[in-house]
Amino acid sequence: MADIWGRMGRTMEVSEDGRVLTKKAGGNYARHVAAQEVLSSGVHTWEVELTSGATSNNNRDVFIGVATPGCDVEKGDHHAKGKAWYLRTHDGHIYGGDLEVEDAAMKGKHFLAGDRVGVRLDCNDGSLRFYKNGEPLGEQFPAGTIPTPVVRAVELKCPGQCVTLLPEVQLV
Numbered sequence: 001m002a003d004i005w006g007r008m009g010r011t012m013e014v015s016e017d018g019r020v021l022t023k024k025a026g027g028n029y030a031r032h033v034a035a036q037e038v039l040s041s042g043v044h045t046w047e048v049e050l051t052s053g054a055t056s057n058n059n060r061d062v063f064i065g066v067a068t069p070g071c072d073v074e075k076g077d078h079h080a081k082g083k084a085w086y087l088r089t090h091d092g093h094i095y096g097g098d099l100e101v102e103d104a105a106m107k108g109k110h111f112l113a114g115d116r117v118g119v120r121l122d123c124n125d126g127s128l129r130f131y132k133n134g135e136p137l138g139e140q141f142p143a144g145t146i147p148t149p150v151v152r153a154v155e156l157k158c159p160g161q162c163v164t165l166l167p168e169v170q171l172v
Helices: none
Strands: 005-008 012-014 020-023 031-039 043-052 063-067 084-088 093-095 116-122 127-132 135-141 150-156 162-165
Touching: 005 012, 020 150, 031 063, 063 116, 063 127, 084 135, 084 150, 093 135, 150 162
Parallel strands: none
Antiparallel strands: 005 031, 012 020, 020 162, 031 150, 043 116, 043 162, 063 084, 063 150, 084 093, 116 127, 127 135
């Protein structure tokens, strides 16, 4: 996969091979990072590993999914502005469009460092599905909810949080 994290703010650092992304500095505010490749047709699958939580408290609250091209990299919470569709690793729910879910009982218990978040985007029907360690999660964005074009995207919140884009996988 030739895809790399191509758009990021000044508090982010990307590895030489373009796959490992770390929030190096700043406060505990979400910051947007986008891949270079624009996705507008076909089916695309990828996995992101939660490599590490925050340095201070191991916080693993990260958003992973897709966003419209051109979102401000120095800001976050683009899902609340109708510009991003994410799985939130802190609670395992989807955020974006009209499908946001809150469940305080799950806060902080859903994904751990080392877990993989799989993403399956079908640009042809506008659906987005998520996986945990290769197994489908229940919530998804159904057909017709994801407008294209979009880019792969994450939002990291706390310094020390790190994710790794893994080689492309097949997710059904």
